[in-house]
Amino acid sequence: MKNPLDSLWGTVISGLILTLILYQAVKFYMY
Amino acid sequence: MDFIQLGLGRWLHVLSGVMWIGLLYYFNFVQVPALAEAAKDGTGAGITKHVAPRALFWFRWAAVATWLLGAVILGKHFLDAFLFLKSTYYPIGIGAWLGTIMVFNVWVLIWPNQKKILGLVQATDEEKAKARRVAFLASRTNTMLSIPMLFFMTASGGVFRTAVFG
Numbered sequence: 001m002k003n004p005l006d007s008l009w010g011t012v013i014s015g016l017i018l019t020l021i022l023y024q025a026v027k028f029y030m031y
Numbered sequence: 032m033d034f035i036q037l038g039l040g041r042w043l044h045v046l047s048g049v050m051w052i053g054l055l056y057y058f059n060f061v062q063v064p065a066l067a068e069a070a071k072d073g074t075g076a077g078i079t080k081h082v083a084p085r086a087l088f089w090f091r092w093a094a095v096a097t098w099l100l101g102a103v104i105l106g107k108h109f110l111d112a113f114l115f116l117k118s119t120y121y122p123i124g125i126g127a128w129l130g131t132i133m134v135f136n137v138w139v140l141i142w143p144n145q146k147k148i149l150g151l152v153q154a155t156d157e158e159k160a161k162a163r164r165v166a167f168l169a170s171r172t173n174t175m176l177s178i179p180m181l182f183f184m185t186a187s188g189g190v191f192r193t194a195v196f197g
Contacts, residue, residue, distance in 0.1 A: 005168055005171035005172060005175065008060065008064075011059070011174050011175050012174075012175075015174070015176070015177070015178025015179060016178060018176070018178065018179050019178055019179040019182050022125055022179050022183070023179075023182070026122055026125055026183075027196060027197075029118070029121060030118045030121050030122075030196055031118075
């Protein structure tokens with residue numbers, strides 16, 4: 001499998017996905 | 032005291048953060064693709080010699096300044112954020128941890144390997160090739176982490192946290 005960090009779009013999309021995962025996790029544990 | 036810690040502190044934190052992340056984006060969105068193009072016609076030497084060392088200087092020290100000023104802003108709540116002791120500090124805790132990992136990447140992975148790439152320290156061609164890959168991936172990792180890091184930084188505190196996390 002190609003490393004997503006090798007492309008700029010792969011890097012940005014990975015960052016957005018990570019943001020979504022962390023956001024859901026923080027919301028879950030905050031309340 | 033609040034004026035210095037929270038007012039001036041946050042202002043300087045954002046100023047140095049713009050310098051740091053701005054240069055990170057310059058490296059990833061401009062310099063790396065430009066050097067790849069320049070390698071084809073052999074015109075990259077000027078960037079490597081005159082631009083990259085200066086950019087790296089401000090980049091790595093802005094990273095330190097940003098982290099330290101972030102610690103100043105957290106003040107007595109530093110452990111609340113980093114150890115997730117109070118739920119109010121969960122968002123900034125995530126942002127602070129992401130920023131900390133990014134500072135680690137700058138000083139432990141990017142800068143030592145860039146010194147080899149730029150010829151500031153002795154390295155064989157094989158070591159330079161490896162250094163190039165490690166520095167590239169660390170820089171890309173920081174670009175990726177900057178996206179959630181900035182989300183949690185801007186979604187922390189007062190009305191912003193309420194708007195985003197309820």
